[in-house]
Amino acid sequence: MLPRPTLKIAEVFASVQGEGLRQGEPTIFVRLSGCNRRCAFCDTKYAWTGGKDRTRDEVLAEVRRLRLDFPAPWVCLTGGEPLLQDISGLVRDLKKEGLKVQAETNGTVDRLLAVDWYTVSPKPPEYAVEPRFLKTARDVKLVVSRELSLDIVRRVRKKFPPGTPVFLQPESNRRRSAAKAMEILSAGLKEGLENLRVSAQLHKVLGIQ
Numbered sequence: 001m002l003p004r005p006t007l008k009i010a011e012v013f014a015s016v017q018g019e020g021l022r023q024g025e026p027t028i029f030v031r032l033s034g035c036n037r038r039c040a041f042c043d044t045k046y047a048w049t050g051g052k053d054r055t056r057d058e059v060l061a062e063v064r065r066l067r068l069d070f071p072a073p074w075v076c077l078t079g080g081e082p083l084l085q086d087i088s089g090l091v092r093d094l095k096k097e098g099l100k101v102q103a104e105t106n107g108t109v110d111r112l113l114a115v116d117w118y119t120v121s122p123k124p125p126e127y128a129v130e131p132r133f134l135k136t137a138r139d140v141k142l143v144v145s146r147e148l149s150l151d152i153v154r155r156v157r158k159k160f161p162p163g164t165p166v167f168l169q170p171e172s173n174r175r176r177s178a179a180k181a182m183e184i185l186s187a188g189l190k191e192g193l194e195n196l197r198v199s200a201q202l203h204k205v206l207g208i209q
């Protein structure tokens, strides 16, 4: 018998979406292991490598178990970079369960998925984004790190349609990073950049997972 295909999974947990336009919505998170970036500010370095081999059925069973206590209508596939693995079958399974599915990606892996929501977070040094995501992203996040400049924000803002919000998200909610976010926001407003917003990571403010 052929071995059953598995996904490398870092963790599965229930919480609220802490970032972006869906902030505050009850969500089950499936964090996939592996990433093609090595951002200095990454707060999920434990998901860069390793992970447990889980079949789709096992992931689905864990989502169902968590939903008994916390019947969240959304599942967020995150990482690491979740699109590095073939998660199309898992997305189909979750949709069959009647769940809404969000994928959080750095935008560098060109994989078409039947998700309800793409969150795209372009990363340094190039802040490159596959063309597929320019029209499909529902929201865009830029971590306000040492590397982020007004010039990069301008470039990213202009790539996406004006109706897609671009969030400036201070790195780990740090004070210095918040001040830089406000400076960039102010400069961006002065030159007419549309739909630019500042956000905080709600889960870190609340001290939850």
Ligand code: SF4
Pocket: 035, 036, 037, 038, 039, 041, 042, 043, 044, 045, 079, 080, 081, 106, 123
């Ligand atoms: S792309 Fe995301 S998960 Fe990967 S290293 Fe950067 S911040 Fe971490």
